[in-house]
Amino acid sequence: MTCREFKVEMHGSRKSDWSLELLRHLESCPACAAESRAALLLRLGSGGDEGAVPRAGFEERLRARLAYGPAPSRGHAWNGGFELLVRPALAVAATLTLLCAGFYVQTTPERAGDLASLVENDTVFASLLTGDPWEILDASQGAPAATEEP
Amino acid sequence: MAHDDESDASLMGRAAGGDPAAFDVLVRRWKNRVFRLALRFFRRPEDAEDVVQEVFLKLYRTSATYRSEAPFEHFLLKIATNACVDRLRDRRRRREEVLSSITSDSAAWLDRALGGAALQAQQAEAARALAAELLATLRPMDRTVLVLMDLEGLTSREAAAATGSTRAAVKVRAMRARRALRRLAQRLPQGGRP
Incomplete structure (x- = not known):
């Protein structure tokens, strides 16, 4: 496996899904090992819960803020x-x-x-x-x- | 709902004309997408929700400037990206400060997490918190571009549209952020032994 192939496969999957070939390359290539740690650091620190939703009442709170805020600007009308x-x-x-x-x-x-x-x-x-x-x-x-x- | 099948562009037109029901549909349709993006940068759901509120307030105020030729998602993403970058600037941490505050336990857990080892819930949470602290040392715009491209799956062209910059600038930012991340990962105390 080349370093380029490694990068493509690494960015598209989780470490638990990595192939044996990918893991072997990781052990033999220090540059890709560093790249992999950096990518995992980004993934780990960037949360990203696929099922996360705002708390209940989000829309009501937003509506309350909209009611007291300024109306839509008329920039487009001027244009x-x-x-x-x-x-x-x-x-x-x-x-x-x-x-x-x-x-x-x-x-x-x-x-x-x-x-x-x-x-x-x-x-x-x-x-x-x-x-x-x-x-x-x-x-x-x-x-x-x-x-x-x- | 009367507006549920309408396109985003049409709803924006109605919202700009003062139709609150049309804007409500847009909020319902897009709030989760924006919230998940904000969670990439802010770990506390309350903070992420604050950003989402700001994004929709801005969207409402600028709804009259939206031109239907541009995809609505790009317009919304640009507002969301700007909101996240602004807040990240306020919270940016100094690298040396973060590195010097790392405890050996949390470093060990993060090291194990980066190695793909299974952790207990509390240790995994500490590792995630430390990773987030380290990411907070990156330049906000560089970090945003990297998240958009490597985690959200945007192309360089889409990331450029979302951040209001050129493709070349986006590529440079991504490269710079990856290099900074590699350095951070290398400077982590290996196995909890600094």
Whole structure:
């Protein structure tokens, strides 16, 4: 018997039901012997009477305590309220914000004009927009005629 | 009884709505299961019963938070486990203190009990009491996980659900508790001779 087999069989049964093979392994393996003592210690100290029931009058005593205690909390009702009302309201608010932003952009022509004039008049900005940095050099070279032959 | 055949989830819904008869059925249905679990940790039936009362009070107060998609037993077991761990924390004993208080007689009886020998009723009771004292030195959550897995037969996944932790954490706790138990069992005076 291997140590693994020993552990499987040991945890599933009481010592009085252990097979001869299991007991032989126990005698020959100190590690499993220690494991077995630990498992028995747990079982012994953890009671566990299968037929145990609370004393008579348990339910009456509980009922008396429930009568004076707080009522069930309404956490679930609040969660339901969040699902039903707050989440859709947040979605509507987000949509309205997007619509307002779009409307604002559409109804500000002077800003669009500013952008157009910037592209037309500012060489650096235009070169950045077109992705052609040589445009800056071309513009600067075109202005004075320093390179022309005298 | 009108509610006796109803599912736990349906009864919880009614209890949350203020139906005391539905809650009574739940208590009748589950009180013994919770009581036997509590007895694993508390030897005196009065103490175990106190824990069970706390568990059902908590169950009643939180009945509105129960979601029927989750098995009711897991929900109840989680409340019960928390109640047991809280109380175990209050009663945790220091290992050295327990080991130094062991009498040679009780050590001998426990040693014989661990060896599978038959004992007289009084000796067996002393051995059980000492074993319980030794278990009280374990970390409460580690002990709880070990009891759930090794004695209650829960899988690591179920034990994780019952304790509100991950499977990996549960496995580590079980391993740590087993190792601590092995050490305790080794440090016991063998055959009553320290």
